[in-house]
Amino acid sequence: MLPPDTSDLRTRILAEATRLFMMYGYNGISMREIAEAVGVSKAGLYYHFKDKEDLFLAILYESLGAMERITATARAAGPSARAQVGALVRALFAQPADQRAIIRLGQEIAHISPAARADFGRRYQEQFIGQIASLLGDAVARGELRAIEPSTLTWLLLGMMYPFFTANQEREQPPPEQAIDDLLMVFFAGAAIGG
Amino acid sequence: MLPPDTSDLRTRILAEATRLFMMYGYNGISMREIAEAVGVSKAGLYYHFKDKEDLFLAILYESLGAMERITATARAAGPSARAQVGALVRALFAQPADQRAIIRLGQEIAHISPAARADFGRRYQEQFIGQIASLLGDAVARGELRAIEPSTLTWLLLGMMYPFFTANQEREQPPPEQAIDDLLMVFFAGAAIGG
DNA sequence: CCTACCGATCGGTAGG
């Protein structure tokens, strides 16, 4: 005897809420609007999630789990930083826009309670940023990359992806494939010719 | 005979609103909270700005003006892309955090009316992004930079600065001076050793 | 009639 399939609705709520939070930000969307998008009453949302912050945190932790799997896979993609970073960047770009939530929504954590923010910030650091920094730090130790602080390298790499992860429909998006190649080229070899 | 100095209060409103919008986003702060931070009544805000969106747009356009002056100055900083981009990046990092508003708040324009958004987006493109793309495109034409689409180069460069422009007090900030040097090193010469 | 606001409150909507 299974319990009634409430997880289906929960999943749909998470999917719609992720999309809406991505588009309008934490304070830019109401629980009523999320409920209407799902086709459920507002009370239905509160049956599955304690409050708005709980729903938002569920999205952040789900996305963090996906990022963790991606960094682990990237690490196993080859022995070199080029292979590993290439796999990481391609996997991040391959994520559906909604699932790359964490990279943009991480900026939205200013809106949640200090305790939840501190807890999430720590796990975000350990399970995502720290994994990439570790990967890059190992490459520095092997002499593949310049002796730059691994956390700085991490933020430069993630930063280069930021503009391509916006939900901004106004801006012309360069073809993703070309943008990925250009990004990796600049990160590893630089934009300058000759040096 | 000069009129009474109304610009003083207007300037103070802009300064406080910029700081608060930067910290909490467009929908994360209320007109009441802005008024309280300034030490004025809410009606005082509405005397100087038609509505919340008008106040937000005044901030965006003021910041756009600052960015325009910075790109123009950077362009005159020297004949090479290194000199020009170096001046651009250093000037952007030298801006008070509040005045770098546009770089982060540009993501918030999803909240404003379509007409205002289209108008601002066009001028942002012409007066900021387009200026940087032009500067980089000229360097490509001179053979200083790789033949990468100038708009892609622009977004890669700006993206590298994004993580250092957050108001996030949780994260350890690398010393800005070192981070700037590292950023310019990676942008021009890449993170890899040997190539 | 004006500039430069204030105290109070409007109609609606927020999270719960």
Place this chain on the structure above:
DNA sequence: CCTACCGATCGGTAGG
């Protein structure tokens, strides 16, 4: 999970 609501606060505006 819904209908029916609440305390409070939202952006915006009234008369003076």
